């Protein structure tokens with residue numbers, strides 16, 4: 001049995017034959033993964049999601065890092081940084097860190113189990129489709145691996161100042177990252193959608209006046225009637241809104257790029273971190289933090305922070321602006337390579353949260369009154385806003401427009 005699929009990156013219509021377990025089907029034009037078949041996906045994913053739940057509890061219930069300085073012992077938990085940021089009056093940052101490092105990973109695990117366990121038991125409660133659709137939205141915002149990198153950077157920043165003991169929660173957190181990535185790699189979303197509701201038989205009637213539109217969440221291709229060049233409808237299987245292209249993609253993405261560009265200035269001019277030690281305050285900007293790591297002869301780490309905090313945001317903004325200009329100029333130049341640029345821009349953006357996580361960890365850990373206290377600076381909020389806004393900007397951009405502009409999708 002073949003199935004009709006539209007490529008989510010370039011909109012080419014494919015008739016995909018049955019793909020054996022362990023194999024993938026790629027788009028012949030842009031190289032996007034259309035289908036990736038995984039063996040025993042539901043059962044294996046349930047086992048891995050249960051392991052993730054266990055490690056999430058370990059990571060949140062036990063001490064994470066313990067700092068000893070001048071006879072004072074300061075234990076901290078995973079969420080201590082959230083409390084630290086809140087106490088310093090930076091509640092926006094506290095909420096972001098709580099969501100990205102603690103709440104969203106938990107919600108993701110809970111949603112996996114709530115969808116997969118009933119499917120394994122042969123049950124189909126009505127919430128399955130909306131919940132699995134929600135999981136799709138949640139995916140980029142659960143940032144455990146970025147947080148772990150933040151722990152590493154924080155550790156090297158304070159290891160000279162105090163003695164640090166690694167707690168069981170940190171070990172649990174590393175295990176949590178492994179099991180969550182493993183679950184992502186084991187879960188065959190197309191198979192889960194097929195088990196929630198069977199896809200319609202291939203060969204959707206495409207009469208004149210109708211367009212075949214692919215659902216960007218569950219992949220079903222539906223025939224929709226076209227009125228004044230606009231198609232509207234809801235996916236019969238998952239309930240997502242169907243449209244040929246993301247609405248107002250170019251102007252929305254431009255607005256977000258410009259907003260991020262403006263905020264990028266205060267993010268770099270104002271300090272992101274303030275260290276108060278014996279009544280003396282030292283302020284550090286993002287670039288200052290990198291220079292500090294170089295001075296401490298931690299070159300690999302300095303390069304890493306430079307890459308995550310300076311290179312990635314700049315490249316994302318330049319990359320998105322380049323893609324937008326190329327769509328507006330109806331460029332035909334290397335469309336496939338430009339699609340790859342889009343995929344990179346979309347996937348690396350979350351790593352820029354690194355500096356915010358470092359700040360949260362240090363603000364939670366280094367609270368020793370007069371001896372040493374680390375507080376966020378005014379630049380931190382602008383920087384977090386730049387990261388979140390550019391992530392939304394990349395999500396608003398519709399890569400299929402690159403192919404439309406190149407004339408590759410003419411004659412729908």
Ligand SMILES: [Zn+2]
Nearest residue numbers: 007010027030
């Ligand atoms: Zn494609």
Ligand SMILES: [Zn+2]
Nearest residue numbers: 215218235238
């Ligand atoms: Zn759908």
